[in-house]
Amino acid sequence: MLRDDGSEIDATFRVERIGDKVSVVFEARGGTTGEAGARNTQYNDGLETLLRRFKSQSMQITDALVESRETLDLPVEDRRILIQTGAYPIMIDDPGALRRDLGTAQAKVGRAVGAKGGGNQTRRIRLVVRQLQGRVEPRELARDLSGGTTRGEPR
DSSP states (O other): OBOTTSOBOSOOEEEEEETTEEEEEEOOOBSOTTSTTOBOTTHHHHHHHHHHHHHHTTEEEEEEEEOOTTTTTSOHHHHBOOOSSOOSSEEOSOHHHHHHHHHHHHTTTTOOTTOOSOOOSSOOEEEEEEESSSOOOHHHHHHHHHTSOOTTSOO
16 A cells, blocks of 8 residues: 555555455554564554545445454354444544544454453454445556555556
């Protein structure tokens, strides 16, 4: 991903079409910044940038799910991210507030009753999206959301 100024964000995602729905899978943060194996170390910055770009393209989030190894066997209802800022579909007003709400809510998904700590707020999530005008094409959406290019395509 690139910021609007062209600098790189250490955050990755992919766009998928499943049936008639398009979703953006935002990858989890892992490891320690600066060490080998660290990935998506700028998770929050990347997710907020993604949400800001959804807003600029008049996109709604129609569902959001945690897609971690620990939750993949759970029913969809148990993987759903239940945010405080409203019910689905969500039209994005404040990308920063929504990013924080998604983080807080995803930390609760799949947690054992009585588990200690606040939970992981930087997991792999699937955001099911709908563009209010026109049809969403995954390749074009990936290019637009990444900040200008898709892999192997010149800027």
